[in-house]
Amino acid sequence: MRSIITDRLILRPWQQDDAHFLFDLESRQESVRYLGPYAHTMTDLEEAKESIRRRQSLDHGIYGIWLIASQEGVPLGNLLLKPVRLSQGVSLQAPIEIGWQLHQDAQGCGYATEAAKAVLEDAANRGLRTVIAIVDPNNSPSIHVCERLHMTSRGITQAYYDEDSLLFDKELGIQ
Numbered sequence: 577m578r579s580i581i582t583d584r585l586i587l588r589p590w591q592q593d594d595a596h597f598l599f600d601l602e603s604r605q606e607s608v609r610y611l612g613p614y615a616h617t618m619t620d621l622e623e624a625k626e627s628i629r630r631r632q633s634l635d636h637g638i639y640g641i642w643l644i645a646s647q648e649g650v651p652l653g654n655l656l657l658k659p660v661r662l663s664q665g666v667s668l669q670a671p672i673e674i675g676w677q678l679h680q681d682a683q684g685c686g687y688a689t690e691a692a693k694a695v696l697e698d699a700a701n702r703g704l705r706t707v708i709a710i711v712d713p714n715n716s717p718s719i720h721v722c723e724r725l726h727m728t729s730r731g732i733t734q735a736y737y738d739e740d741s742l743l744f745d746k747e748l749g750i751q
């Protein structure tokens with residue numbers, strides 16, 4: 577998987593050495609509380625190592641799961657672009673969703689928006705035409721990220737993650 581560089585950030589593949597950071601991120605209830613019914617607060621470093629193995633296997637020409645780091649290499653969060661999980665009984669071709677997660681110490685600096693913009697620009701250049709975001713209606717910080725990315729709100733949907741969520745979408749190549 578390729579790395580993506582922005583003004584302040586490096587987005588790179590997850591490595592096993594990042595397990596302590598991932599565990600620190602996902603063992604915090606605040607990090608996972610809006611991530612849907614299948615999200616899980618990690619309790620064991622082994623879970624982080626296994627999650628990194630799954631991330632590494634999702635290596636694809638357009639989408640993937642990147643670690644967001646500072647230019648100095650300090651890990652800050654997670655940026656994903658992948659086929660969305662459909663609710664049970666929904667049969668359509670899964671659209672590609674974008675998602676973000678920042679360590680508490682890295683929030684309030686615009687890093688999620690900067691990372692997402694760069695990934696969407698890269699994906700658009702590689703042929704991705706539409707992206708969606710699935711957001712818990714109570715997750716104001718994430719709704720604000722969607723707005724900063726000029727995504728369009730399509731209201732509540734039950735089509736993804738077996739729960740009510742706010743759907744945003746964006747046609748790529750149109751800024």
Ligand SMILES: CC(C)(COP(=O)(O)OP(=O)(O)OC[C@H]1O[C@@H](n2cnc3c(N)ncnc32)[C@H](O)[C@@H]1OP(=O)(O)O)[C@@H](O)C(=O)NCCC(=O)NCCS
Binds near residue numbers: 606675
């Ligand atoms: C969702 C989440 C990533 C948003 O983080 P965030 O730091 O608020 O988002 P951004 O990185 O875009 O930063 C925007 C904030 O930085 C501020 N900021 C500071 N410097 C900035 C800069 N140079 N550029 C842009 N924004 C800047 C903005 O004013 C804004 O703060 P505000 O909302 O208080 O006005 C974070 O809340 C999170 O990790 N939550 C837990 C995981 C989660 O729920 N993920 C979403 C699943 S759908």
